[in-house]
Amino acid sequence: MAELHKLTITELSEKLSAGECTSVDIVTDILSSIDARDGAVGAYLTVDRDDALDQAKMADEARTAGKASPMLGIPVAIKDLLNVKGQPCTCSSKVLEGYTAPYDATVIAKLREAGAVLLGRVNMDEFAMGSSTENAALGKTSNPWNLDHVPGGSSGGSAACVAADEAIASLGSDTGGSIRQPAAFCGSVGMKPTYGRVSRYGLTAFASSLDQIGPITKTVKDSAILLETLCGLDPMDSSSIDVEVPALGEQLTDDTSLEGMKLGLPKEYFVEGMDPEVEKAVRDAVEHCKSLGAEIVDVSLPNAKYAIAVYYIIATAEASANLARFDGIRYGMRLDGKDPAELYAKTRSAGFGQEVKRRIILGTYVLSSGYYDAYYLKAQKVRTLIRSDFTEAFKTCDAILSPVTPTAAYKKGEKTDDPLKMYLDDILTTPVNLAGNCALSVPCGFTSAGMPIGLQIIGDDFQEETILKVGHAYEQTTEWHKERPSL
Amino acid sequence: MKYEATIGLETHVMQKTNSKMFCSCKYEYGAEPNTHVCPTCLGYPGALPVMNEMAIELCCKAGMLLGCEINPYSKWDRKNYFYPDMAKNYQITQADEPLCIGGQVEVEVEGEMKTFTLERIHQEENAAKNTHVAGASLVDYNRAGTALMEIVSNPCMSSAEDALAYMAYVKQIMQYGGISNCDQEKGQMRSDVNISVRPIGQKELGEKVEIKNMNSFAFIKDAIEYEIDRQTTLLESGGSVVQETRGYDPDRGETFTQRTKENAHDYRYFPEPDLMPVQVPEEQLKQWRSELPELPAQRQVRYVEQLGLPEYDAGVLTADMATSDWFEQAMQHTKNAKAVSNFIMGEMMRLLSEQNVEISESKLTPENLAEIIELIDAKIISTGAGKQVFEMIFNEGGEPKIIVEEKGMAQVSDDSALEGWADEAIASNPQPVEEYKAGNPASINFLMGQVMKASRGKANPGAVMQMLKQKLDA
Numbered sequence: 001m002a003e004l005h006k007l008t009i010t011e012l013s014e015k016l017s018a019g020e021c022t023s024v025d026i027v028t029d030i031l032s033s034i035d036a037r038d039g040a041v042g043a044y045l046t047v048d049r050d051d052a053l054d055q056a057k058m059a060d061e062a063r064t065a066g067k068a069s070p071m072l073g074i075p076v077a078i079k080d081l082l083n084v085k086g087q088p089c090t091c092s093s094k095v096l097e098g099y100t101a102p103y104d105a106t107v108i109a110k111l112r113e114a115g116a117v118l119l120g121r122v123n124m125d126e127f128a129m130g131s132s133t134e135n136a137a138l139g140k141t142s143n144p145w146n147l148d149h150v151p152g153g154s155s156g157g158s159a160a161c162v163a164a165d166e167a168i169a170s171l172g173s174d175t176g177g178s179i180r181q182p183a184a185f186c187g188s189v190g191m192k193p194t195y196g197r198v199s200r201y202g203l204t205a206f207a208s209s210l211d212q213i214g215p216i217t218k219t220v221k222d223s224a225i226l227l228e229t230l231c232g233l234d235p236m237d238s239s240s241i242d243v244e245v246p247a248l249g250e251q252l253t254d255d256t257s258l259e260g261m262k263l264g265l266p267k268e269y270f271v272e273g274m275d276p277e278v279e280k281a282v283r284d285a286v287e288h289c290k291s292l293g294a295e296i297v298d299v300s301l302p303n304a305k306y307a308i309a310v311y312y313i314i315a316t317a318e319a320s321a322n323l324a325r326f327d328g329i330r331y332g333m334r335l336d337g338k339d340p341a342e343l344y345a346k347t348r349s350a351g352f353g354q355e356v357k358r359r360i361i362l363g364t365y366v367l368s369s370g371y372y373d374a375y376y377l378k379a380q381k382v383r384t385l386i387r388s389d390f391t392e393a394f395k396t397c398d399a400i401l402s403p404v405t406p407t408a409a410y411k412k413g414e415k416t417d418d419p420l421k422m423y424l425d426d427i428l429t430t431p432v433n434l435a436g437n438c439a440l441s442v443p444c445g446f447t448s449a450g451m452p453i454g455l456q457i458i459g460d461d462f463q464e465e466t467i468l469k470v471g472h473a474y475e476q477t478t479e480w481h482k483e484r485p486s487l
Numbered sequence: 488m489k490y491e492a493t494i495g496l497e498t499h500v501m502q503k504t505n506s507k508m509f510c511s512c513k514y515e516y517g518a519e520p521n522t523h524v525c526p527t528c529l530g531y532p533g534a535l536p537v538m539n540e541m542a543i544e545l546c547c548k549a550g551m552l553l554g555c556e557i558n559p560y561s562k563w564d565r566k567n568y569f570y571p572d573m574a575k576n577y578q579i580t581q582a583d584e585p586l587c588i589g590g591q592v593e594v595e596v597e598g599e600m601k602t603f604t605l606e607r608i609h610q611e612e613n614a615a616k617n618t619h620v621a622g623a624s625l626v627d628y629n630r631a632g633t634a635l636m637e638i639v640s641n642p643c644m645s646s647a648e649d650a651l652a653y654m655a656y657v658k659q660i661m662q663y664g665g666i667s668n669c670d671q672e673k674g675q676m677r678s679d680v681n682i683s684v685r686p687i688g689q690k691e692l693g694e695k696v697e698i699k700n701m702n703s704f705a706f707i708k709d710a711i712e713y714e715i716d717r718q719t720t721l722l723e724s725g726g727s728v729v730q731e732t733r734g735y736d737p738d739r740g741e742t743f744t745q746r747t748k749e750n751a752h753d754y755r756y757f758p759e760p761d762l763m764p765v766q767v768p769e770e771q772l773k774q775w776r777s778e779l780p781e782l783p784a785q786r787q788v789r790y791v792e793q794l795g796l797p798e799y800d801a802g803v804l805t806a807d808m809a810t811s812d813w814f815e816q817a818m819q820h821t822k823n824a825k826a827v828s829n830f831i832m833g834e835m836m837r838l839l840s841e842q843n844v845e846i847s848e849s850k851l852t853p854e855n856l857a858e859i860i861e862l863i864d865a866k867i868i869s870t871g872a873g874k875q876v877f878e879m880i881f882n883e884g885g886e887p888k889i890i891v892e893e894k895g896m897a898q899v900s901d902d903s904a905l906e907g908w909a910d911e912a913i914a915s916n917p918q919p920v921e922e923y924k925a926g927n928p929a930s931i932n933f934l935m936g937q938v939m940k941a942s943r944g945k946a947n948p949g950a951v952m953q954m955l956k957q958k959l960d961a
Binding site: 081082083089091096099101102103105200201202203204205207208209235236237238239317318320321324325326327329330331340341344364367368369372376 | 530532535536538565569570575577624626756761762
């Protein structure tokens with residue numbers, strides 16, 4: 001019964017159906033894997049040990065009673081910005097210490113409905129603001145491939161726990177690359193769904209017009225299965241969109257041909273300063289897709305170069321309002337003052353970390369009277385141009401291939417003193433959030449130092465089916481995803 | 488130099504929706520604090536707003552009734568400010584694309600018809616209620632997030648009378664339209680007043696002062712008069728008015744500085760990313776337009792033209808929607824509009840004001856009144872008796888016919904009984920009889936009174952008169 005923690009959703013689901021193991025077996029095995037490894041990796045903020053075993057028992061009973069679902073009995077880790085009823089939801093921030101979620105996020109309710117087991121909550125950059133999980137106030141997370149390296153961020157815990165076999169899959173959130181970049185850094189598969197595909201209800205908002213919840217998994221097929229569980233119109237989220245949810249998991253078969261598929265290569269995405277090893281791995285992956293029958297075409301995304309600037313205006317503007325509710329009045333940390341203003345100032349000064357404060361101040365500035373037109377309004381206009389770039393590009397191709405990040409995971413502390421350098425990590429991922437379409441990060445190699453490299457497969461609006469197909473074909477004909485870190 | 492005031496009003500009206508503006512919590516005035524709350528109206532992490540469609544309907548209907556255009560595209564914005572009455576520390580409102588644009592109303596001010604124009608009506612969410620106690624402030628979030636419309640007038644009024652007449656009109660329309668009860672004591676209608684004063688003849692408006700958040704018409708009147716006086720005195724003495732926000736202290740009858748321009752908030756409005764823009768389909772607007780109720784002015788015309796009521800009666804009856812509705816219900820059961828009107832304007836209004844109750848609380852139903860009028864018209868009871876029955880039922884409830892029977896109030900028209908009383912009156916009062924015969928017709932009234940007295944009010948006055956004349960003229 002050993003090594004269940006190393007398996008995928010697809011494999012475990014088969015075993016469970018065949019009666020070869022129970023959900024309790026899987027969760028027990030995962031818990032010992034967490035015990036063995038998480039001291040070093042630090043992915044988890046809280047593990048709900050007893051609760052997870054109870055859920056596993058219920059899943060086993062449901063299976064005996066005839067229930068069947070691909071997620072039934074599968075343990076999943078949750079990024080700590082999703083509300084799980086009765087549990088903390090800290091966003092790795094001191095300001096939310098002591099807060100207990102009074103309700104389930106829609107994705108959590110959907111996971112429960114599917115019979116998945118919620119293992120606990122994993123670490124992240126505070127309020128999802130960061131690209132290395134070093135901006136976390138309540139935990140330190142390492143890259144399982146090299147513990148001196150960052151796991152990426154902001155969903156660093158979500159990627160690290162899957163890479164370290166401390167969860168079968170996890171949920172992350174992606175505002176500017178926060179699923180795809182850590183998945184690339186940790187050698188996992190990360191999906192940023194189309195904006196509106198997955199309900200944001202219960203996701204503590206960073207930037208409402210950019211945030212999207214998505215899965216981090218060991219394989220593309222797992223990504224499809226988990227995403228299918230999360231999708232769908234939610235009356236509680238006015239930005240969720242009523243589109244049919246295709247059978248994402250089922251469509252991925254042994255057929256790995258990409259015949260008839262046009263894949264675009266954007267010249268602007270092989271940026272200056274890109275690690276040559278990353279570029280080579282990605283170009284090799286492009287060649288590999290060609291060998292599977294895909295036609296490679298050149299596409300242009302000329303406004304992508306403005307994405308970082310636009311992103312850091314729009315995201316911070318929205319964040320400055322979204323984070324205003326953390327004021328010490330109703331929940332979480334409170335430092336009293338002689339009047340409300342002093343209470344706010346003390347609580348927020350002590351409760352928020354440096355990066356969060358920096359972004360709140362930036363966002364407040366760009367919305368200020370006299371600056372709004374020059375920053376926020378201008379950024380919204382450029383955002384429209386960035387979206388048009390993609391619309392144009394998808395007239396000539398079915399999906400776009402690019403690197404996820406300019407470099408592989410770097411050493412801890414390397415960029416913490418230079419926020420601008422850290423922001424540039426997001427240069428290849430933010431355009432997709434701004435445009436609203438979907439993208440997948442799939443392992444496509446390793447650097448000579450042994451750090452994973454990610455291939456980004458970008459799809460048009462609601463074309464998750466297409467990018468999963470490309471990712472699956474690539475993955476099934478390569479071996480990268482089978483590599484595990486030695487911990 | 489002579490000065491004139493310019494006044495504009497921002498009137499907040501709480502709509503009669505089943506649930507709050509962006510969540511499914513109910514609102515109930517006076518409920519136990521913080522019992523009608525949820526993650527959304529408490530501003531919990533991750534909670535999202537969902538637009539209340541009924542509020543949109545009511546806001547559009549309010550706009551239609553006040554002559555606004557309905558904006559084919561309106562959107563939501565966040566208004567940022569930190570205060571414990573706003574759970575998210577931003578208010579969801581409409582900044583540059585409100586639901587209703589423009590508008591104008593015809594209002595009678597001291598006998599003169601005036602036109603006041605509106606700038607806009609926008610939809611937003613209400614704030615929580617703060618209570619300050621010794622050493623602490625308490626927040627009740629029951630009211631937080633309830634549906635609130637802001638009706639913004641242009642600076643088109645020039646006196647407290649104008650402002651009051653305008654507000655009374657808006658209140659009447661909101662009640663008629665079923666949009667709000669506008670119960671000011673419950674905070675369902677509150678106004679901010681913008682006032683400036685300038686020398687007559689000057690084109691530009693003077694510096695504006697805003698007096699915030701008043702719910703009583705009396706306070707608004709006093710505040711405006713105080714403020715016009717204060718600003719005029721300032722200007723007359725060579726001083727200048729400072730643009731600021733002031734509050735009104737009803738105990739002292741004065742306004743006082745709350746926030747100066749230097750300390751004005753920068754609300755940092757930006758489009759609300761959690762909500763989609765509002766685009767009401769033309770068909771839907773048509774439907775809503777067809778559902779609009781008849782307005783007081785239209786009712787007045789109908790009362791005069793179709794029911795033959797005097798204009799005065801029509802005005803009194805339609806001033807308040809509940810009264811007008813009550814009148815209409817009574818008219819379902821009788822054709823005698825003037826009698827119904829007389830009873831409402833007379834007995835009903837007297838009793839309501841004496842007992843300080845609402846017409847809806849009257850034990851007397853419109854059907855009861857119709858029946859009383861039927862009894863009077865059929866000469867079964869006298870008008871006086873009808874009034875007595877009215878008051879009895881108003882206080883205790885009951886059926887007119889049963890009461891008339893039980894109390895023996897039916898009039899006597901029977902000739903033999905009347906004849907006895909008439910003969911008796913003529914026999915025992917020779918002097919008035921003489922006077923009448925000498926050519927003083929008024930003297931018959933005394934005899935009439937004697938007959939009524941003898942019958943203890945039950946004699947049919949018409950029949951008595953006829954009988955007396957018959958006997959005296961013979």
